[in-house]
Amino acid sequence: MVRPTRFEITEQARGETLVLSITGELDLSTVPQLARRVEEKLAGKLTTLTLDLAELTFMDSSGLRLLIELDRRARQESWTLTLIPSKHESANTVLRLTGANTALPFEASAP
Amino acid sequence: MEADLSEAMSDAARRGGREREQLVRELRAALRGSEQRFEAIVGSLTDPVTIRDREHRFLYANRAALAYLGFESWEALRETPPAAIMDDYIVQGEDGRELAMDDIPSVRILRGEHAEPLLIRTVRRDTGVQRWNLLKAAPLRAEDGAVEATIMIIEDVTERRRTELRSAYLAQASAALASSLDYEQTLRNVAELAVPDIADWCAVDLADADGDRQTVAVAHVDPERLSLAEALRSYLPDRLDPDRGLGLVLRTGEALRYPEITDEMLLQSAIDERHLDLLRALGFRSVLIVPMRIGDRTLGAMTLVSAEAGCTLDELDLELAEQIAARAAVAIENSRLYSERSSIARTLQQSLLPDRLPEIPDYELASVYLPAIQTSMVGGDFYDVWPVGESWMMVIGDVTGKGIEAASLTALVRHTVRTASEFEQSPARLLAFVDKTLRSRPTLSVCTALCLRLQDDRATLAVGGHPLPLYMTEHGGVVELGGHGPLLGAFDDVRWQDFTVRLDAGSTLLAYTDGFTDARDEHGDRFGLPRLCATLGELGAQPAGALAVSLARKLEEFQAGAHADDTAALVLRRLTGGDNPVQSSPSQATIAAPA
Numbered sequence: 045m046v047r048p049t050r051f052e053i054t055e056q057a058r059g060e061t062l063v064l065s066i067t068g069e070l071d072l073s074t075v076p077q078l079a080r081r082v083e084e085k086l087a088g089k090l091t092t093l094t095l096d097l098a099e100l101t102f103m104d105s106s107g108l109r110l111l112i113e114l115d116r117r118a119r120q121e122s123w124t125l126t127l128i129p130s131k132h133e134s135a136n137t138v139l140r141l142t143g144a145n146t147a148l149p150f151e152a153s154a155p
Numbered sequence: 156m157e158a159d160l161s162e163a164m165s166d167a168a169r170r171g172g173r174e175r176e177q178l179v180r181e182l183r184a185a186l187r188g189s190e191q192r193f194e195a196i197v198g199s200l201t202d203p204v205t206i207r208d209r210e211h212r213f214l215y216a217n218r219a220a221l222a223y224l225g226f227e228s229w230e231a232l233r234e235t236p237p238a239a240i241m242d243d244y245i246v247q248g249e250d251g252r253e254l255a256m257d258d259i260p261s262v263r264i265l266r267g268e269h270a271e272p273l274l275i276r277t278v279r280r281d282t283g284v285q286r287w288n289l290l291k292a293a294p295l296r297a298e299d300g301a302v303e304a305t306i307m308i309i310e311d312v313t314e315r316r317r318t319e320l321r322s323a324y325l326a327q328a329s330a331a332l333a334s335s336l337d338y339e340q341t342l343r344n345v346a347e348l349a350v351p352d353i354a355d356w357c358a359v360d361l362a363d364a365d366g367d368r369q370t371v372a373v374a375h376v377d378p379e380r381l382s383l384a385e386a387l388r389s390y391l392p393d394r395l396d397p398d399r400g401l402g403l404v405l406r407t408g409e410a411l412r413y414p415e416i417t418d419e420m421l422l423q424s425a426i427d428e429r430h431l432d433l434l435r436a437l438g439f440r441s442v443l444i445v446p447m448r449i450g451d452r453t454l455g456a457m458t459l460v461s462a463e464a465g466c467t468l469d470e471l472d473l474e475l476a477e478q479i480a481a482r483a484a485v486a487i488e489n490s491r492l493y494s495e496r497s498s499i500a501r502t503l504q505q506s507l508l509p510d511r512l513p514e515i516p517d518y519e520l521a522s523v524y525l526p527a528i529q530t531s532m533v534g535g536d537f538y539d540v541w542p543v544g545e546s547w548m549m550v551i552g553d554v555t556g557k558g559i560e561a562a563s564l565t566a567l568v569r570h571t572v573r574t575a576s577e578f579e580q581s582p583a584r585l586l587a588f589v590d591k592t593l594r595s596r597p598t599l600s601v602c603t604a605l606c607l608r609l610q611d612d613r614a615t616l617a618v619g620g621h622p623l624p625l626y627m628t629e630h631g632g633v634v635e636l637g638g639h640g641p642l643l644g645a646f647d648d649v650r651w652q653d654f655t656v657r658l659d660a661g662s663t664l665l666a667y668t669d670g671f672t673d674a675r676d677e678h679g680d681r682f683g684l685p686r687l688c689a690t691l692g693e694l695g696a697q698p699a700g701a702l703a704v705s706l707a708r709k710l711e712e713f714q715a716g717a718h719a720d721d722t723a724a725l726v727l728r729r730l731t732g733g734d735n736p737v738q739s740s741p742s743q744a745t746i747a748a749p750a
Contacts, residue, residue: 050679071673072720102681104673104720105603109555112645113599134681138669142603142620143641143649 050101053081058094061126065096070107070135079110086123093118094151096128100135108138115148126151203309206295207261211237214304223309225279245278251351251376260292261305274312278466283415283440285466287316320352321475328479338490339371345483346374346457353472354443354459356384361447361455361487362405367393368455376462380437387433390426400424401456404444408453412473413442441468445476447484454487456480507537507565515540515547515609515727519699523707523724525670535561536668536721539569541576545610548576551725552604552621553668567592568602568643582606582617583651586643590619593644601644605666612729614664615655619643622669625688629661629731631695633688636664660731661696665706670722674714682713699728 050068057063062085070078085093095111097103111127118125127150130136139145197204203220207213216224216232224240226232238256246254256262260270272291278284289310294302331344342359349357356375360368370388375381395402404411413420416439425431443459457480461468512520522538535554540547550572554564568589575588585606593600603621607614616624620642623635637654658664667687674682694705703726710722 069679105553105555105669108642109599109601112601112642116599134683137684141622141639143639143646144620147641147646147649 051077053078055081061092061094062090063094063096065099067099067101069102070097070100070110071102071104072106075106075110078107082114086117086121090123092124092126094126094128097130097135098128099132100130101132103130103135103138105138105142108142108144111144111148118149125149202311204306205261205309206304206306207237208304209265209302211256211262211265213237220309223311243280245280247276247278249274249276251276259307260290261307264292264294264305265302267302274316276316283461283467285313286311287313317471321471324348324352324475325478329482332482332486338487341486341490342483343372343374345479346372349457349459349479350374351376353475354468355462356380356437356460358384358388358458358460359447359455359483360388360401360405360458362453366395366397366405368395368401368405369393371455380462383433383437387430387437390430390433392426401444401458404446404456405453408446408448408451410443410445410473410477412444412468412470414467414469416440416442438462441466443468443473443476445473445480447480447487449484449488454484457483507562507569509539509541512540513542513547517611517730518609519726519728519730521699521703521726523667523703523722523726525707525710525722527670527721535565536670536723537565537569538666538723538725539573540725541573543576543608546580547609548572549607549609549666549725549727550604551666551668551723552602553670553721553723554600554602564593564600564602567600568604572604572606580608581653582608582615583640583653586617586619586640586651590643590649596644599644601642603668604643607666609658609727612658612660613655614658615653617651617653619651620645622667622672622684624664624666625691626656626658627663627665627691627696629659629696631692633692658727658729660729662729663691663696663699663702664727665691665724666727667724668722670720671706671710671724673720674710674722676713682710686713696728699726702726702728 051070051074052067054065054067055062056065064078064081064085066078068074082093093114095114114125127148129139129145129150136145139148197215198217200217201219203223204215204217205213205220206215213233216226216229221227221229221232224232225243226235241256248254248258254275257266258273260273263270270292272289275288275290277286277288289312290307291310292305292307295304295306297303327348328345331348332341346357346359355377356373358370358374359372360370362368368391370391373381373385373388375384391401395405397403397406400411403409418435421431421434421439425434437460439460439462441461443457445457445459446453447455447457457476459468459472459476508522508524512522514520520540524536524538536552537554538549538551540549542548550569552565552568554561554568571589571592572585575585579585579588583606586604589602589604593602602619604619605616605621605624606619607616607624614636616637617640618637619640623637623639625633626636627633636656638652640651641649671687672682672684676682690706690709694702694709697705703724706724706726
């Protein structure tokens with residue numbers, strides 16, 4: 045059998061900021077999980093959302109699309125989105141390939 | 156004392172279960188007392204109670220028992236042989252097996268066996284009334300301990316049992332309906348689940364927009380009569396009389412219940428002699444026809460029939476059948492929408508890719524397209540090749556997102572590039588034009604694209620968020636070409652850049668979508684760029700068509716199961732001077748550092 049894609053979201057509140065840390069692979073099969081979780085969080089009162097991608101080991105174009113959508117929403121709905129870059133090159137490839145590494149709100153050292 | 160006991164018994168009868176066993180014990184004690192007192196107690200119970208002697212003749216039956224067995228008086232019951240009473244009924248165990256006198260608990264006790272309470276289903280042969288009973292029996296012993304008689308309490312559990320069967324059927328049928336998108340198979344499963352608990356046979360018909368019907372499932376409790384039921388079904392015309400029976404239900408969407416079918420009714424409804432023979436051979440007691448309806452549309456109907464020996468189908472059965480039919484209708488609708496979507500998807504997909512690739516002088520061109528597993532999804536990958544004046548344009552891209560929306564976006568991108576290429580030579584400016592078009596859309600519309608203009612041996616290319624094309628020399632060395640540019644439709648203040656390269660004779664250019672590199676194997680490892688470069692190098696220079704096929708095969712071998720995402724690739728090979736396909740020995744791939 046095919047090994048399921050490794051994917052985990054952990055949640056942590058740091059003051060006003062909600063941090064969702066994502067471990068594993070963000071692809072076609074796991075994007076809906078993250079989208080759902082973020083949706084739940086946005087339903088509540090939220091001023092700052094940080095997606096910590098440090099332990100993200102892979103991201104495909106559907107993952108990137110989700111990040112772009114969130115970035116747009118944040119700007120339209122006046123909340124702040126911050127992204128923490130991955131330590132893994134395999135997750136950053138799609139960001140670099142598409143110019144998203146500089147266009148999306150990555151914290152400090154963009155990948 | 157008498158009043159106390161009577162109260163205790165009425166109370167016990169109300170509570171049922173374990174108390175009843177207590178009741179039996181106390182009845183035995185009461186028997187030893189006066190008969191009058193016994194009658195005062197047992198006679199008033201609402202549960203039938205009988206006492207039989209060793210020959211199984213009735214010694215006693217309370218009023219409830221007389222009514223239950225259908226006798227006016229105690230005398231009439233006493234004069235009827237027990238076997239004759241049993242013959243008036245179809246008596247079945249819980250499993251549907253026919254039961255004989257010997258299986259009845261009181262008879263087993265007389266044989267000296269221990270008898271557990273027995274759940275039976277009885278159907279009166281003349282009226283078709285169905286009941287579920289729990290029979291409990293206990294021995295009545297003489298002073299010496301020998302069994303003189305048996306006392307039996309018949310508990311009516313019809314409602315409880317039917318509720319159980321009903322919820323079990325509902326649960327099973329709902330699970331069956333949700334299990335598959337192949338609705339014809341699903342309807343067969345649902346029909347099969349309906350027998351024997353609900354009916355003796357069941358048929359499911361679907362109606363098309365013109366009102367023509369088609370039988371899709373027939374199930375019969377008796378396998379030998381299944382073929383009769385099927386024959387009957389196929390005997391019906393496709394276009395039914397819209398004013399009666401199935402035709403009426405299909406037209407009005409209202410259920411019909413025929414509690415009692417008479418031979419006269421069969422005569423009336425028969426189309427001809429052969430039809431009447433079939434109707435009679437199958438035997439009809441009671442019929443339910445319930446519509447499978449979504450809103451105002453009747454998609455079909457379920458017909459439930461209890462055969463001549465079966466029970467009368469009542470309001471409770473009708474309600475259950477209507478619930479199942481409503482769920483079946485949803486399953487059919489979903490399944491139809493799904494297949495419509497699949498066929499729309501296929502049609503759209505085909506319209507998004509060129510019918511065939513053009514022939515480019517001095518080049519060979521081949522393509523790979525592997526659609527994603529989910530057939531209802533229109534893939535977001537596309538490619539196109541077309542001539543513009545003396546040059547050739549190639550575009551390959553991936554619209555992120557799936558479905559009809561992605562398809563329309565794909566069409567937009569393809570047509571935008573094609574149209575713009577008439578007045579714009581630079582691939583980078585073409586990408587900028589597409590970007591502007593995408594950004595003017597109200598919803599997020601992003602797309603990756605590689606655009607390439609080929610003129611003689613020169614290729615000018617620009618890349619927007621897309622993997623860089625691979626260039627393989629005649630000897631199998633592999634490098635990436637060009638440089639990365641931003642995704643189209645996504646970001647503010649971005650630009651693209653043209654790169655021009657020379658394509659040597661015998662060299663190959665591979666433009667691909669990320670379906671190639673993102674493919675996973677069974678361990679979760681990705682195909683990845685290094686593996687793609689290595690694979691290409693190992694396959695080496697060969698005709699474009701053969702290379703495309705080999706690449707697709709390598710990817711499929713690697714990939715566990717089907718493709719999670721679409722995968723597309725274009726293979727462009729520049730022919731050598733002699734115009735002959737070159738076979739060169741594969742050499743180690745080299746990977747250029749990304750620009």
